[in-house]
Amino acid sequence: MSPILSISNVSKTYSSGLQALKRVDLEINRGEIFALLGPNGAGKSTLINIVCGIVTPSTGKIVADGHDIQKDYRQARFKIALVPQELATDAFETVTTSVRLSRGLFGRPVEPALIEKVLRSLTLWEKRNDKIMTLSGGMKRRVMIAKALAHEPKILFLDEPTAGVDVELRKDMWNLVRQLRDEGVTIILTTHYIEEAEEMADRVGVISKGELILVEEKTALMQKLGKKQLTLQLQEPLNAVPPELADWNLELKGDGSVLEYTYDGKAERTGIPSLLRRMTDIGVAFKDLNTHQSSLEDIFVSLVSERK
Ligand SMILES: Nc1ncnc2c1ncn2[C@@H]1O[C@H](COP(=O)(O)OP(=O)(O)O)[C@@H](O)[C@H]1O
Numbered sequence: 001m002s003p004i005l006s007i008s009n010v011s012k013t014y015s016s017g018l019q020a021l022k023r024v025d026l027e028i029n030r031g032e033i034f035a036l037l038g039p040n041g042a043g044k045s046t047l048i049n050i051v052c053g054i055v056t057p058s059t060g061k062i063v064a065d066g067h068d069i070q071k072d073y074r075q076a077r078f079k080i081a082l083v084p085q086e087l088a089t090d091a092f093e094t095v096t097t098s099v100r101l102s103r104g105l106f107g108r109p110v111e112p113a114l115i116e117k118v119l120r121s122l123t124l125w126e127k128r129n130d131k132i133m134t135l136s137g138g139m140k141r142r143v144m145i146a147k148a149l150a151h152e153p154k155i156l157f158l159d160e161p162t163a164g165v166d167v168e169l170r171k172d173m174w175n176l177v178r179q180l181r182d183e184g185v186t187i188i189l190t191t192h193y194i195e196e197a198e199e200m201a202d203r204v205g206v207i208s209k210g211e212l213i214l215v216e217e218k219t220a221l222m223q224k225l226g227k228k229q230l231t232l233q234l235q236e237p238l239n240a241v242p243p244e245l246a247d248w249n250l251e252l253k254g255d256g257s258v259l260e261y262t263y264d265g266k267a268e269r270t271g272i273p274s275l276l277r278r279m280t281d282i283g284v285a286f287k288d289l290n291t292h293q294s295s296l297e298d299i300f301v302s303l304v305s306e307r308k
C-alpha cells in the first residue's frame with residue numbers, strides 16, 4: 001500500500017541561521033500510529049509545522065494523500081489536522097461554536113450530527129454550551145482535538161499531546177488516539193516521553209538535532225529492550241573469542257580484556273552457568289562480572305549521544 005504521507009529530503013534553516021532539520025526522509029503508512037521521539041529542541045515541531053504548512057521548508061517535498069503540500073496546498077491541507085503544542089483556543093466562544101467555526105474554515109458544510117459525534121467521543125457533549133475559558137486545562141485540550149477533527153481529516157498530528165497533562169488524562173488521551181486510529185485516521189504524535197512511544201506507537205522515529213536517526217517497528221525496539229548483557233573483565237586479554245565459546249553470542253571489547261555476552265533476558269535459560277563452566281574448562285579466567293539490561297531509554301540515550 002502506498003504511504004499516506006511521504007516526506008522527502010526536507011530540511012529547514014531558520015532565518016536566525018539555525019539548522020533545525022537536516023534532510024529528513026520519512027514515509028507514514030496508512031492507518032498507523034507513528035511516534036516521533038526526541039529531546040526538546042530536536043526539531044519535532046518544526047517537522048510537523050512544515051507538513052501542516054505553518055513553516056516553509058528550505059528544501060524538500062511532501063505529499064499528503066496524493067497532494068503535494070506546496071503545489072496543491074488546499075487539497076493537501078484538507079486531509080491534515082494539527083493539534084499544536086501550545087493550548088490556543090478562542091476563550092470567549094462556546095465549545096460547539098468553536099468546533100463549528102473550525103469546520104467552517106475548511107469550507108465544509110454545517111453538519112450538526114458530525115459535530116455531536118466528535119464532541120461525544122471526546123466527552124465534551126455535556127460541556128458543549130460552556131465558554132472555553134471556564135474549562136479545565138484537560139478539557140481545553142480536548143476542545144483543541146475536537147476542532148482539529150471537525151473537518152474530518154485523514155492524518156492527525158498531535159504535537160506533545162500529553163506534555164504537562166496528569167496521568168488520568170494521559171490514559172484517556174491514549175485511548176482516544178487508539179479509537180481514532182480504529183476509525184481510520186492516521187496519527188503522528190511527537191513526544192519526549194519514551195513511555196508514551198512504548199505505549200502507543202506502531203512505529204517509532206527518533207529525531208536528534210534535526211536528524212532522523214532511527215525509524216523502527218516498536219516491537220523490534222521492544223525486543224532490543226528485552227536484551228541483557230553480561231560483562232566479564234578478563235584476567236588476561238584475548239586476541240579473539242575462543243572457538244570453544246562459539247555457541248554463545250560473545251563480543252570482545254576493551255582491547256580484548258572484556259568479554260560481553262548478550263542474551264535474551266526473558267528466556268528461561270540464560271546460558272550463563274554453562275558459559276562460565278566452559279570458560280573455566282578452557283582456562284579463560286575473569287576477575288569481575290556484571291549484568292546490564294538495556295531499556296529503550298538506553299537505546300535512545302546512546303543513539304542521541306553518539307551524535308554529539
Ligand atoms: N521560529 C523559529 N526561529 C528560529 N529558531 C527556531 C524557530 N522555531 C524553532 N526554532 C529552533 O529550532 C530548533 C528545533 O525546534 P523545535 O522544532 O521546536 O524542536 P522540538 O519540537 O523537538 O522541541 C530549536 O533549536 C529551536 O530553538
Ligand SMILES: [Mg+2]
Nearest residue numbers: 044045046085
Ligand atoms: Mg516541540
